[in-house]
Amino acid sequence: MAGRFAVINVEPLESGRLIVANVYSNESGQLIDQIIRKFESYPQAVALLQEIGAEQAWTSDRELYGFLLQIVGIGAEYKHSDDTADTRRAIEQQADLLCEIFQIEALPPKKPLPKWRLYLITKLEELTIWLRKQ
Template identity: 35%
Template sequence: MRPIVIANFEYVGAERFIVTLLYDGSDELLDTVILPCETPVEATIIIRRLAERYSIASPVVWTSDTALYGEMLSKPGYAGAIKHKSDTSITRRVIEQESEILRELYGIEAPAAEPKPVLPKWRSWMLRPLRKLVTKLEGDGRYEI
C-alpha cells in the first residue's frame, strides 16, 4: 500500500493552519506538520516538501477541503482524493491537542469568554420555589451533602 498524506486547513483562533499527517503503507504515522498557511498553493508546496523528505514521488493526499483538492488536481504529481470530514477528522483532533502550543508560538490570543446572558424574569420566578424546595429537602443545612 502507498503512503498517504492527510491534509486539511484548520483554525486556531483566527489563524489558518495546514495540518498534514504522513502515514506509511502499514498505517503508521511517520510525520506531522502544522504550519500557518493561507492559500491552497502554499499547502501543496508544504505537502510536496513533506513527500520529498520521505522520498515519495507522487503522494496520495486525502483532504476534505475542496479548494485544496482543486489545487492538487491542477498540478501534476498529486494523487488527491476528496474525503468526507469523518475520514480526515484526525487533523481536527491534532490541532485541538496542539492549540495551546500554537497559541504561544504564533502569539494567537485565546478567545474571550462570552458573558452569560441575564436570566429572564419568568425563569427566576419559576426557580425561586424550586430552590426553596431543594433547601427543605436538604434539611436546611442540618446535613452534610
C-alpha cells in the same frame, strides 16, 4: 521520499488557521510524520505535500481539494470530515501550545444567550418533537 500518503487540512484555531499534514507510509500504513504550519495560502499547502513527497492526499477542505486537482503527481481525494478528523484532533490536543508557538490571539468569549431566547429555543424544540410524532 517516495511511497507516502498524507491527510491534510487547513484547520481553524482561535483567530488563526493552521495547515496540518499527517504523513503515512504507503507500505506499512503507519504515521511517520506530522507537520503543523501557520496557514498563509493554499499553494503553500500544495508545496508542503510536494516537499514531503506525498503521492496521495486526503482532505475535507474544498478549496485545498480544488488546488490539489491541478497538481501533477499527487492524487487527491475529497473525504468526509470524519475520515480526516485526525488533523482536527492534533490541533485540539495542543491548542494552547500552538497558540503560543504561532502567536495566535484568542477570540473574545461569546456572550451568553438572553433568557428569553433560551426559552424560545426550548419551546420551538418541543414543538418540533411534537410535530414529528404527529
